[in-house]
Amino acid sequence: MTGSESSPSFRLAYVPGVTPAKWVRIWNERLPDIPLTLLPVSADEAPGVLRAGGADAGFVRLPFDRTDLSAIPLYTETTVVVAPKDHVVAAVDEVSCEDLADEIVFHPLDETLEWERRPGRAAHERPATTEDAVELVAAGVGLLVVPQSLARLYHRKDLTYRPVTDAPESRVALSWPEHETTDLVEDFIGIVRGRTVNSSRGRAQAPAKKQAKAAAQPRRKPAAGKAGSKSGGRTAGKPQRGAAARPKPAKRGKPRRRS
Known part of the structure; x- marks a missing residue:
């Protein structure tokens, strides 16, 4: 190396x-x-x-x-509106973009949502970051619409958030x-x-584990019946040529009487 x-x-x-x-x-x-x-x-x-x-x-x-x-x-992600806890938004379970029409809604320069038409009234200046916009919401200046994970990331005890039903999602x-x-x-x-x-x-690690498992398994021994089934190419159970294979002598009958 x-x-x-x-x-x-x-x-x-x-x-x-x-x-x-x-x-x-x-x-x-x-x-x-x-x-x-x-x-x-x-x-x-x-x-x-x-x-x-x-x-x-x-x-x-x-x-x-x-x-x-x-x-x-x-x-x-669900899209939510961030608002002070004493704002009217906190009294409902969810809102629509139309519900925010009369509110100042911040749209920071690092906004992650794509809007065809942004909700609310625009502020005089756009905050540089989402975190800056959250600080302005806490000051009671306006509201902020963001993905829920960002509302959680910059959460403050004096703020809350509610889902926006018709907002674009991230x-x-x-x-x-x-x-x-x-x-x-x-x-x-x-x-x-x-x-x-x-x-x-x-x-x-998957291939190595499979190889180790295969190596650890003992080889199976052939069954006794199969192993002894053939000997020298001859099938077991059949008489081999030799003394054991000689024909038995014929039985002698009783001698006939002469008339």
């Missing part, structure tokens, strides 16, 4: 709101010798980081420019460079899709 060679590792990017802990734990159980490094990135930065080789794979939000990138959609996907589908990427895809280590496409 030369000094320029490095040990294998896996770099995983993820956008705000995604919690990769479960998949990382399974990775560490199956591939303990290959370290996994987490790389937090913004939703806008994630595709560029993957294209530039800054990460082997990443959790991203759809839609995005998928040029040179493969993606597997994983799940869709989808989370696993993505990686199209021409860099390595064995380690395949391993991580298998983990995310819930494949077991012994599944047909679960690469890690």
Whole structure:
């Protein structure tokens, strides 16, 4: 091994709101010798980081420019409106975009939802980040519509959130460079899709386990009846040529009387 060679590792990017802990734990159980490094990135930065080789794979939000990138959609999030606990929104179970028509609704520059028509009244300035917008909501300046995971990520005790029934939804996907589908990427895809280590496409350790299991099984001995059924090409049970095969002498009858 030369000094320029490095040990294998896996770099995983993820956008705000995604919690990769479960998949990382399974990775560490199956591939303990290959370290996994987490790389937090913004939703806008994630595709560029993957294209530039800054990460082997990443959790991203759809839609995005998928040029040179493969993606597997994983799940869709509920969209919610974040509001102060004393706001009228807190008194209902859910709202529609029309219910927000008279409210100031923030649309931060890092917004992850795609709107045909944004709800509410626009603020004078767009907050730089979702986190900044949450601070403004806490100050009582306006409301914020985001995927539920972001509402949880930036949750405050003085805020609450409710589902927005007719808002666009955000989808989370696993993505990686199209021409860099390595064995380690395949391993991580298998983990995310819930494949077991012994599944047909679960690469890690499965062949070795099958070989070890086969080697541990004792060879079966042939049954006694079958093993002794033939001897020298002759079928057992048939008399062989020799003394035992000589014909028995004919029985003598009683002598006839002469008349």
